[in-house]
Amino acid sequence: MIDNKAINMDTLNRFLFDNHPVRGEITRLEKTYQSILENHNYPIAVQNLLGELLVATSLLTATLKFDGDIAVQLQGDGPLTLAVVNGNNQQELRGVARVNGEIADDATLKQMVGNGYIVITITPKKGERYQGIVGLEKETLIGCIENYFMQSEQLPTRLFVKTGVHNNKPMAAGILLQVLPANENIQASFEHLSALTETITGDELFQLPTDEILYRLYNQEEVRLFETHQIIFKCGCSRQRCEDSLMTLPASEIDEILNEEGGKIDIHCDYCGKHYLFDAIDIAQLRNKRHLNYH
């Protein structure tokens, strides 16, 4: 095993079992998760769900075999109208939720989302975009994502995800186990490894070094732990992007907003909480830059 004594949060590691055709990933999120929660006042149940979604997306992006982006989006007709996490294979993640109504602390997935589904969009840098839709057929988000793996890759996959609070900070972490392709008859050993992984607690995932977690779970097994990847919160918003979307609006509409909002257009990013302000002078400069007519 690689020496990995420090408790590195916001990291992802892959691992392999030498004696079983099964691979694993472990991901632990602290700052990334906090960045997603900090500018919002989400109900507790939504905070937990976003934590699960974040862990699941991190684990999912680590299964990509190419450069690209992934979006895991929950939508429905319940009080949680939208929850989405975007990630890429550099483990840059961001996420947001929209709530419209009351959500109890112990609300179930169904109570939050109502009639809904999960859309998983994978956009490779080169090649075709892929979109998979999974119904909310299981009681938990994680159960639904396991279904997605079964449907899309035909590979038995288990996710073990915990969210909680440690040292007054929200944390989210999880482990993925997946049968390697072309191994049909390993149900017994996959169940055995899953049963071992099932015993992990939130406290262990939030507090122990990665190699110690793997040792606690699999000390009867030969496990190879691979290099550590850093996970960061990164929002793709920028002033340039705001300018681009502003300039798609008709000039008259921009003028109207400027009038109504007291001479300033305030574009607010839901993901990171940043504000981008544009006044009449900014707009005039943008129009000049793009050779657009003022009238």
Ligand SMILES: [Zn+2]
């Ligand atoms: Zn942003």
